[in-house]
Amino acid sequence: MPENHPSGDKRFKLLDAAMKKHQFQxxxxxxxxxxxxxxxxxxxxxxLIYVARHLKLPPSRxxxxxxxYHFFTxxxxxxxxxxxxxxxxxxxxxxxxxxxxxERELGIxxxxxxxxxxxxxxxxxxxxxxxxxxxxxxxxxVAGNLTPEAAVExxxxxxxxxxx
Amino acid sequence: xxxxELHQIAEHERAQQKPVRIRxxxxxxxxxxxxxxxxxxxxxxxxxxxxxxRVQACSVGCLRLCCAGPLVQMxxxxxxxxxxxxxxxxxLVASLLPAAAPPLSAPGASPGxxxxxxxxxxxxxxxxxxxxxxxxxxxxxxxxxxxxxxxGGYRALHHAIREMSPAQVVECITRSGxxxxxxxxxxxxxKWSLVAKMPGQRKFIVCNADEGxxxxxxxxxxxxxxxxxxxxxxxxxxxxxGATQGYIYVRGEYPLAIHRLEVAIKQAKKLxxxxxxxxxxxxxxxxxxxxxxxxxxxxxxxxxxxxxxGRRGMPQVRPPYPAEKGLWDCPTLINNVETFxxxxxxxxxxxxxxxxxxxxKSKGTKVFALAGKIRHTGLVEVPMGMTLNAIVEELGGGxxxxxxxxxxxxxxxxxxxxxxxxxxxxxxYESLQALGSIMGSGGMIVMDQTTNxxxxxxxxxxxxxxxxxxxxxPCRAGTVQMYRLLSRIVAGDASPAEVKQLxxxxxxxxxTSLCGLGQSAPxxxxxxxxxxxxxxxxxxxxxxxxxxxx
Numbered sequence: 001m002p003e004n005h006p007s008g009d010k011r012f013k014l015l016d017a018a019m020k021k022h023q024f025q026x027x028x029x030x031x032x033x034x035x036x037x038x039x040x041x042x043x044x045x046x047x048l049i050y051v052a053r054h055l056k057l058p059p060s061r062x063x064x065x066x067x068x069y070h071f072f073t074x075x076x077x078x079x080x081x082x083x084x085x086x087x088x089x090x091x092x093x094x095x096x097x098x099x100x101x102x103e104r105e106l107g108i109x110x111x112x113x114x115x116x117x118x119x120x121x122x123x124x125x126x127x128x129x130x131x132x133x134x135x136x137x138x139x140x141x142v143a144g145n146l147t148p149e150a151a152v153e154x155x156x157x158x159x160x161x162x163x164x
Numbered sequence: 165x166x167x168x169e170l171h172q173i174a175e176h177e178r179a180q181q182k183p184v185r186i187r188x189x190x191x192x193x194x195x196x197x198x199x200x201x202x203x204x205x206x207x208x209x210x211x212x213x214x215x216x217x218r219v220q221a222c223s224v225g226c227l228r229l230c231c232a233g234p235l236v237q238m239x240x241x242x243x244x245x246x247x248x249x250x251x252x253x254x255x256l257v258a259s260l261l262p263a264a265a266p267p268l269s270a271p272g273a274s275p276g277x278x279x280x281x282x283x284x285x286x287x288x289x290x291x292x293x294x295x296x297x298x299x300x301x302x303x304x305x306x307x308x309x310x311x312x313x314x315x316g317g318y319r320a321l322h323h324a325i326r327e328m329s330p331a332q333v334v335e336c337i338t339r340s341g342x343x344x345x346x347x348x349x350x351x352x353x354x355k356w357s358l359v360a361k362m363p364g365q366r367k368f369i370v371c372n373a374d375e376g377x378x379x380x381x382x383x384x385x386x387x388x389x390x391x392x393x394x395x396x397x398x399x400x401x402x403x404x405x406g407a408t409q410g411y412i413y414v415r416g417e418y419p420l421a422i423h424r425l426e427v428a429i430k431q432a433k434k435l436x437x438x439x440x441x442x443x444x445x446x447x448x449x450x451x452x453x454x455x456x457x458x459x460x461x462x463x464x465x466x467x468x469x470x471x472x473x474g475r476r477g478m479p480q481v482r483p484p485y486p487a488e489k490g491l492w493d494c495p496t497l498i499n500n501v502e503t504f505x506x507x508x509x510x511x512x513x514x515x516x517x518x519x520x521x522x523x524x525k526s527k528g529t530k531v532f533a534l535a536g537k538i539r540h541t542g543l544v545e546v547p548m549g550m551t552l553n554a555i556v557e558e559l560g561g562g563x564x565x566x567x568x569x570x571x572x573x574x575x576x577x578x579x580x581x582x583x584x585x586x587x588x589x590x591x592x593y594e595s596l597q598a599l600g601s602i603m604g605s606g607g608m609i610v611m612d613q614t615t616n617x618x619x620x621x622x623x624x625x626x627x628x629x630x631x632x633x634x635x636x637x638p639c640r641a642g643t644v645q646m647y648r649l650l651s652r653i654v655a656g657d658a659s660p661a662e663v664k665q666l667x668x669x670x671x672x673x674x675x676t677s678l679c680g681l682g683q684s685a686p687x688x689x690x691x692x693x694x695x696x697x698x699x700x701x702x703x704x705x706x707x708x709x710x711x712x713x714x
Binding site: 025029030033068087127129131 | 193196229230378384417418460474535536624
């Protein structure tokens with residue numbers, strides 16, 4: 001078994017435990033990446049190489065799998081985040097204008113995090129909350145039946161006004 | 165575990181139930197609108213008003229009318245309350261007291277709070293439904309196996325193991341006429357018998373819960389409301405085909421469904437209903453969860469298998485079909501959540517009962533997720549053969565705010581838009597296909613006069629372009645080109661020749677792509693071209709002088 005991570009970061013211990021639970025089987029790669037992202041918030045090269053070494057997989061395979069799935073992210077999330085649902089029901093009910101309003105207010109495009117790390121905007125395929133369309137998840141809380149104005153109201157104070 | 169023990173658990177559970185049960189919806193839609201706080205408020209109010217011996221509040225599964233959450237239903241009176249807030253709860257509990265105590269003077273009730281909005285449980289939205297898959301939804305407590313057993317759960321599994329031979333189980337499913345609910349409509353019994361006939365000791369059961377169609381939330385609801393029903397269906401399948409290991413591949417976007425499945429598997433194992441020696445028979449069957457990571461293509465069965473094996477979710481060439489060579493090259497039975505949820509009732513009530521519901525070729529019921537420009541958004545389960553019109557107008561209540569329905573979209577990015585003029589079509593696999601759409605997994609999005617159909621086609625194409633796995637060229641490059649053409653049409657930059665080119669591309673991608681994603685990606689374009697051609701033409705006429713294609 002390869003050595004522990006040199007950083008001594010305790011989160012690697014938890015990652016080790018997750019890999020051990022799956023007996024370091026290569027087919028547990030997705031489960032392990034899920035755990036890694038849960039622990040660290042995002043994946044980076046160091047983490048992927050660490051996983052590759054422990055599961056005895058070429059780094060290319062780990063990188064290939066991690067980049068294939070939308071769920072895995074390679075940039076840290078902002079302090080605040082909003083996840084705009086662009087499922088069909090939300091789309092039909094005007095989610096695109098909600099998205100544009102949030103992007104304008106926060107000064108970033110969907111999929112980005114502000115350079116000051118204060119906020120990020122992401123897109124969801126479908127939250128399955130179609131009864132609340134259009135819906136946005138603000139810092140983990142779902143808000144429904146939004147107008148662009150109501151959505152902007154939710155992110156007031158996230159970023160200094162007039163910045164960007 | 166013996167049958168008598170199952171009966172004992174059921175009896176004990178029924179004896180524990182209070183005369184009045186307040187059913188609080190705890191499915192994701194209502195949880196998002198704050199139903200957990202409502203449930204807690206009920207617990208508090210019941211204790212404060214000293215009603216604990218007669219009244220209990222339960223967290224149940226989906227009560228279906230998702231647009232009016234948080235929903236609360238009283239049992240046995242079946243009074244329904246919509247958009248309930250924690251502040252309204254004390255007076256709601258007080259209203260359960262004998263008439264001598266008027267609600268507002270009851271302890272805990274404060275004046276000035278508007279009373280809870282009454283829903284109509286006799287509305288067509290509820291009365292015209294035929295719940296089979298959803299029969300326990302909104303009634304039992306999904307996180308308690310006792311609640312499922314009290315509702316008759318796991319009897320079918322016992323019956324299948326003890327009273328039937330595997331061949332009889334397969335034969336029963338075949339005779340019922342059940343077809344795959346994931347969209348394809350392949351006869352379930354035939355699939356089961358293929359896997360059952362395969363040689364080898366190592367076989368797998370996979371439940372496809374990678375509900376990727378945007379606007380579809382049926383499977384999520386079933387998993388959140390009645391997870392044991394799916395486990396039981398999978399165990400019966402395992403008994404029929406001789407599998408020992410099952411996987412549920414569930415979307416990572418559904419944390420609540422994942423949690424409830426984890427709880428359910430643990431409880432079933434503890435009672436000996438999963439694991440080694442189920443019902444003290446030689447049958448061993450274990451179920452593990454696999455969490456998806458946001459790739460629509462993983463709903464395709466061969467891509468799903470790749471993903472379970474820890475690789476990129478790329479579809480493989482069929483044949484060999486998974487029934488022959490699936491997970492780790494072993495025979496694998498893959499069915500959708502709703503298909504598995506239909507199994508226990510078929511075993512319990514018989515193939516003839518099931519075959520008596522629906523149309524000549526499409527048996528049973530189908531769950532649809534009604535959403536979009538419609539008054540009653542939520543889940544409906546209707547017998548096959550009901551017309552689309554009945555579903556959207558009678559159950560759904562038509563378009564809100566005096567709008568008119570323009571089209572109904574079924575089948576998500578793989579389906580098509582059906583115009584209002586054709587809504588008298590009965591819902592069954594063949595009829596929807598004849599209209600250029602598909603049954604799909606059950607998303608039904610209603611569009612009104614304000615929806616631009618060319619933009620809808622562009623929306624779905626963007627989705628397919630992003631979700632194309634990149635393995636085969638027709639899909640990888642074709643969806644990009646089709647999206648570019650649609651963008652130009654929407655922007656008013658396209659020439660008539662480009663629409664022709666779009667049609668040609670549609671035909672090519674449809675016929676040459678490797679998997680269902682590519683083969684069906686042109687459907688939204690083709691169906692809007694077929695029924696809403698004037699909208700494309702208008703976009704061209706308004707356009708500037710068309711630029712040549714680069």
